Amino acid sequence: MKLIKQLNTLDPGFSDALDALLEIQSENHQNVYPIVREIVDDVRREGDAAVLALTIKLDRLAVTSAAELEVSRERMAAALGAIDAPVRAALEASIDRVRFYHEEQKRAGGGHQDWGYTDSQGNQLGQIVRAMARVGVYVPGGKAAYPSSVIMTVIPAKVAGVREVILVVPTPDGQVSELLLAAAFLCGVDRLFTVGGAQAIAALAYGTESIPKVDKIVGPGNIYVATAKELVFGDVGIDMIAGPSEVVIVADNGVDPEWLVMDMFAQAEHDELAQAVLISKDEALLQRVIELIEMRLPGMVREEIIRRSIGDRGALILAQDDDEIAAIVNKIAPEHLELALRDADEFLPRIQHAGAIFIGNHSAEVVGDYSAGPSHVLPTSGTARFASALGVYDFQVRSSVIRCSAAGAVSLSRDAAILAAEEGLEAHARSAEFRVRG
Template sequence: MIKPVELDYASSDFQEQLQKLLAWEAVSDKTVQQRVKQIIADIQQRGDQALVDFTCQYDRVSISSMAELTIDESQLSAALERIPQEQRQALETAAGRIRSYHERQVQSSWNYKEDDGTMLGQQVVAMDRVGLYVPGGKASYPSSVLMNAIPAHVAGVKEIIMVVPTPDGVVNDMVLAAAAVAGVKHVFTVGGAQAVAALAYGTETVPKVDKIVGPGNIYVATAKREVFGQVGIDMIAGPSEIMVVCDGKTNPDWIAMDLFSQAEHDEDAQAILVSQDKGFLEQVKESISRLLPTMERRDIISESINNRGILIHVPDMVAACEMVNRIAPEHLELSVDKPEELLKDIRHAGAIFMGRYTAEALGDYCAGPNHVLPTSGTARFSSPLGVYDFQKRSSLIYFSPEGASEMGKVASVLARGESLTAHARSAEYRIKK
């Protein structure tokens, strides 16, 4: 039996109940942390050989060298040729839309001159090399390849190193085809904390990167946290989330399936429906029960909905928007007549899907905006992955003699106020007498 938790905004203990249901501890336990530290240390010490050994152990393959874990550009092109034409066309269509959207995010260098000739500005350059982690095992994610690699290419990253585990030696052609479509040229069939360590520190074969992006399991997430500082990372992602705000006028089957679309990711995913219409909430409950047996991943969906699913009754759309900002969901659907009227009151959400026909699933694959989004309430301070995540900014400062003299006086006063005499004298040397 499937039964999401039902909450009423008017209840005296509503906030307490909601907090318990939203709680998610993303930090791995000490056993995982210790194992990850050991794996990272081994990769640092033994390089390629440790990577080969771990891959044999965890992916259940029999190999002896990194050459057997390396996929070159010709193999990626061959995978693109092998997949059905329908899949190739879908990948290329999605890639085109993703590229078009992200091209609008490119930031350019800029500067301006002051009256005395002083020039100030900012230089924007792409990172040299980034690592892309693509999950393997329970499911394959060619869409993740597109969403991570294309913004990096648009930003101007020279080299993308992709890693993807292939348990039992099973290689997914669609993932490799997506790499070809996205312009990835270097792929290693390795995964887990060992792949993250290889990207962070480099081995004889795997180049060291500047930043690691892409989702993974608890070992991957823990390893990304561990190597942060040595390299940049995109985020530490929690379980997938969807929040639907509906006025009760959308087909309840549509809403139930939208909730399923995130619940089927894994048992810890969270699906939340908010409405001011109690009768509609009951209709969606009926749809959930009726449609669940038709789903291939019904066991996962059932556990997700039973453990973390929430139906919230609110008095009005003002309270609904308050709930959105309180929860700061990864995915937000505004399934109402005039979503733009709610938009002005929403401050915290990873991606906002507006209108009854805008299913969150479209955003996962082919809408254009990135599907790598902040989870677990981090939309309060984080943004979707984008071109800006693969660009760096350097400040430009060029003082004219006149500008150096005038600002030297200001710097001198401030530096001496901080008892930093060398700072003060350094500035004072440039002051015109």
């Protein structure tokens, strides 16, 4: 059995093979949906009692009241004081870079600042931007706790001006990541609850006696969390329905193939459904990558996960020219795209769809996960065709502003009355006509 699929754009069945590669065979959504629906309904109806019962049952926590599920700021501060100095320094450096990036993003405008103009009739028109009042952040917990996810979600919210950030994290069997608590303290999390799964999403969406209702929920989770976010959307905002993580690497022979292999492994070790795809016009490079995969995989701590991931969902694709490569990349619309090319800047304009783009040999995807600055919360499963990286704009709302002058109202209302009458809306037309008559 081959360790990884090898595709060639010249093969007659290439298009079908690529489609098959992009299909995700995950847990049956139809089986999960009724379970999540019941959990959401229970929490909405019973509040803290349901959250407590579900947390005791599913996460096996030895608690007797909902109050015990909240972690105080003092406890977070204690966790910060207990971590090793080099780890704290790395954590603080990452937070500083992520904060700086999102402050720059906010300053850049692009619809994220108030603006307006006055037309020739004296009407003032524009837009005002306001931060959401309260946001909920879901972060995976337990042994696989990810402090980086705290940084990448909470910091953009805080920079946007969100007044209160509520963080929820599962702690199965009472396992709490001290590093995660430390990150929460440094990022300015206002309240933290050791609740996970669909019950945490429902609690944030509808509120309980202890957990406040939020305006929007962000952050990654498993299929139960994703399904719950899908169910509560409309009653509350969400960032996205995230799928397995993925990377597409476009490379030429100017990059060390050892780097490429480890970049692929870094993606594959997330889980068996993660996807790592390498595309190149250089057949010798692809053959060397195959050899290195066989050499480097044995002995990796997550060897079995990587083996399953690259075997089931990974691929090496031999393309004939840049047009083919660009077409493949834009079809995949990957979460992460590495351009390990000598002429990466020349190739970049061909890319229409990618969550984050890493340009040049030295720009490993892993720096985007932890320390570069942009949020690592990115669109997956081809949704980069219409979705974007999490940013300050995800925590803001924009209101249109219309201030009519007396003279301007006459002209605008006359046109509005005519159009309203044509649409058969009598009251609309009369409302406008009153302004015309003065």
